[in-house]
Amino acid sequence: MTNGQMTEKKADSEPKFERSCCPITNTLDILGDKWTLLVIRDLVLGKKRYRELISSPEKIASNILANRLKRLEVCGLVTRQAYQQNPSRYEYVLTRKGEDLRPVLEAMSRWGQEHYPGTMIFSKL
Amino acid sequence: MTNGQMTEKKADSEPKFERSCCPITNTLDILGDKWTLLVIRDLVLGKKRYRELISSPEKIASNILANRLKRLEVCGLVTRQAYQQNPSRYEYVLTRKGEDLRPVLEAMSRWGQEHYPGTMIFSKL
DNA sequence: CTAATAACTTTCAATATGCAAGTGCCGATA
DNA sequence: TATCGGCACTTGCATATTGAAAGTTATTAG
Numbered sequence: 001m002t003n004g005q006m007t008e009k010k011a012d013s014e015p016k017f018e019r020s021c022c023p024i025t026n027t028l029d030i031l032g033d034k035w036t037l038l039v040i041r042d043l044v045l046g047k048k049r050y051r052e053l054i055s056s057p058e059k060i061a062s063n064i065l066a067n068r069l070k071r072l073e074v075c076g077l078v079t080r081q082a083y084q085q086n087p088s089r090y091e092y093v094l095t096r097k098g099e100d101l102r103p104v105l106e107a108m109s110r111w112g113q114e115h116y117p118g119t120m121i122f123s124k125l
Numbered sequence: 126m127t128n129g130q131m132t133e134k135k136a137d138s139e140p141k142f143e144r145s146c147c148p149i150t151n152t153l154d155i156l157g158d159k160w161t162l163l164v165i166r167d168l169v170l171g172k173k174r175y176r177e178l179i180s181s182p183e184k185i186a187s188n189i190l191a192n193r194l195k196r197l198e199v200c201g202l203v204t205r206q207a208y209q210q211n212p213s214r215y216e217y218v219l220t221r222k223g224e225d226l227r228p229v230l231e232a233m234s235r236w237g238q239e240h241y242p243g244t245m246i247f248s249k250l
Numbered sequence: 251c252t253a254a255t256a257a258c259t260t261t262c263a264a265t266a267t268g269c270a271a272g273t274g275c276c277g278a279t280a
Numbered sequence: 281t282a283t284c285g286g287c288a289c290t291t292g293c294a295t296a297t298t299g300a301a302a303g304t305t306a307t308t309a310g
């Protein structure tokens with residue numbers, strides 16, 4: 001409490017978006033990279049554990065996967081649930097906010113299938 | 126015709142996708158970054174010229190914009206059309222393939238508006 | 251002659267990615 | 281008891297990508 005760091009907040013008068021107040025931009029600030037949406041795809045398809053996520057055919061690096069899961073948790077798209085103690089192990093589950101990305105995945109899947117013949121889906125995406 | 130480059134193709138027996146044959150993955154291989162879909166958003170909204178694209182509120186760096194436009198052209202989402210000579214200047218126009226991304230943008234826009242109150246749209250996206 | 255404009259390109263420091271190897275904790279096996 | 285293997289990560293380090301700023305080229309306006 002002695003120094004002023006993090007105490008001055010100006011009563012949240014400004015929403016303060018990273019790049020702009022465009023909803024597409026703010027969506028891309030979270031999932032605009034080559035891996036995040038693939039992790040979400042796997043979670044939508046019912047995968048829950050690290051081992052399952054890392055064994056997808058795209059071969060995500062383990063540090064990247066850990067980093068993305070952490071970010072998704074911070075952003076509220078995913079929650080971690082302990083499924084055992086000693087050592088603590090966790091499962092990852094989509095929140096409502098994460099589930100709500102399904103239409104985005106579906107739109108991308110449809111575009112990919114339309115324009116890249118040979119691509120194919122294994123489940124309902 | 127004298128050297129064999131581009132003649133040996135093994136009858137296209139293997140589709141050879143970058144990471145996997147998942148349509149979402151292949152879509153992300155093109156537009157899985159923080160900027161590409163914003164460029165497409167602007168083109169969907171009717172912007173055509175470099176100056177217009179670079180003056181969007183997100184402030185894309187000029188080298189990144191040039192790089193993305195080149196990639197979008199290579200991937201067939203955009204075509205360059207000369208609108209003057211000496212010096213040659215070009216406008217960028219979405220192909221059908223590029224236009225077909227509209228549902229993806231719409232889904233992202235809806236998700237952003239739903240989960241980030243304060244974001245707002247200026248046109249029909 | 252000088253300045254301005256458009257559409258890029260170049261340079262270079264900072265950040266992100268990707269691969270491999272390592273860590274901590276356990277339970278099963280020899 | 282010692283070792284092995286599995287799981288969920290973490291760490292180190294080389295390479296690739298990004299971003300800010302300045303530079304380039306051609307042409308027109310003053």
